[in-house]
Amino acid sequence: MPPFDIVGPEAISEGTATDAYFTRTETTLRHAGRNPRVVAEVTADQFPDGDFELLAGVKDAAALLSGRGVDVDAMCEGQLFDGGPVLRIEGPYLEFARFETSLLGFLSHASGMATAALAARRAAPESTVLSFGARHVHPSIAAVVERSALLAGLDGFSHVAAGEVLGREAGGTMPHALLICFGRGKQETAWRAFDEAVGPEVPRVALCDTYGDEVGEVLRAVETLGDDLDSVRIDTTGSRRGDLRHIIREIRWELDARGHEDVDVFASGGLGPDALRSLRDVADGFGVGGYVSDADPVDFALDIVEVEGEPAAKRGKLSGTKQAYRTPDGGHHVGLADREGPAAAEPLLEALIRDGEVVREFDLDAATERALADASATGFGGD
Incomplete structure (x- = not known):
């Protein structure tokens, strides 16, 4: 027995740092010969409500999903978000199913602490x-x-x-x-x-x-x-x-x-x-x-929103592949990715992984500059 109750990096990388129902889902899908191509999105809220939070943990998320047969788009670390997806995965479901637990943990915990730290900074x-x-x-x-x-x-x-x-x-x-x-x-x-x-x-x-x-x-x-x-x-x-x-x-x-x-x-x-x-x-x-x-983690969830090119979602979630936007006035908007966004808006989800390869570099200083600039633009934590 190890001296400390720690789940190590090997378990995270191999996918055993997961909830048991994902391994049983894998067993069931393989037994049925089914592995659909899906789009899955990580969201905290479906629609903007004016309560911004700061995204962190993307570097670890990228390391977790690299080498898998998926494409991933995500907001940049240090981006403030308010509804809609912060990360999107496209590929065969069995390529990433068992990694959902760790993925959400990486994003949820770090984003909660980063949001609290930004409130203190401001x-x-x-x-x-x-x-x-x-x-x-x-x-x-x-x-x-x-x-x-x-x-x-x-x-x-x-x-x-x-x-x-x-x-x-x-x-x-x-x-x-x-x-x-x-x-x-x-x-x-x-x-x-x-x-x-x-x-x-x-x-x-x-x-x-x-x-x-x-x-x-x-x-x-x-x-x-x-x-x-x-x-x-x-x-x-x-x-x-x-x-x-x-x-x-x-x-x-x-x-x-x-x-x-x-x-x-x-x-x-x-x-x-x-x-x-x-x-x-x-x-x-x-x-x-x-x-x-001690900040509460952000309550992220991962949901399938498209199966084999067709919109799909469980009750209470919005189907279809989406994009999030920042408008020049600091507003946050969510819309379907195949539709035109708001005028002069900046799309926030950018390429993170393509064919399993990480295509983004992670610069902590740049992320900090982004967080402070975005806080000013959105009015986060202002007096």
Whole structure:
């Protein structure tokens, strides 16, 4: 028995990371000698309702479906969507039937976290916002959390192994545990030891709320580290911190009064978009954790909409191959793919796989730029 309850990449690639009824569907269709050519679409909502979400997970979806005898069209990562298909598969059904479970998992989970991260980004567009939420999820998907956060425009993340997967360096300085290990009243010793131990490339960010009043600990940190101090972080548990905005304003005042205008104030601990909006004019940066990593997955479903060239769909779903469009005013529209779209509209589903070969490159920075531009165009998360 393996040491951890993890479904590995081999099971995902081979298609055993699936629901049992798909393997029985395969058995039944093969027994009947039936393998129709179908069009299947992944959708969250059939029609636009004004509630945009951010698409992520397309890179993993492409890796999953590559090498199969299918053509796939999809929106680009970092595209906001509001109804209609985000991904479309065309080919013999048995080429992809057993991969539906993993495909939806890739898209649903990453898109939910990316949507939440974009809401946080838009709530404090001029602030540094970091992803601190990997501790809330199974460690096997930490890189998915951090990639979703980066895709949405967050400035960095904390998980070391995720950074190795993504080719980005994780950030972070000290937890309360470090201060506690040195003992009550020994905060200066802990801050000084940190300063002496870590490399010069690591910013000197002192955690200043472990035992005492936040303002008092901040002033002690300034006295200890002097000009080497880059920032102070406040992470007081919600049950003890009171009015966080007032605390940060007081910290800022006392720092400025002593000539430390260059020391930034960073806040973390249970923060979401509403908190960021209320604090963005007094704090310089934020750590956002559970709001991103605990986000509900987008409720995607995969449905067959065409069989052997004929429209087909179950009750409650729209038959026929469809296209989604973005109009210059930021509107989202859905129509049949063989009909003319809205005037001056951009079709959003583009080639992803042709004859089993991935025909698209994945650039995380480009996806981030797309997400931020699309958020502005659609008004997502605006004040």
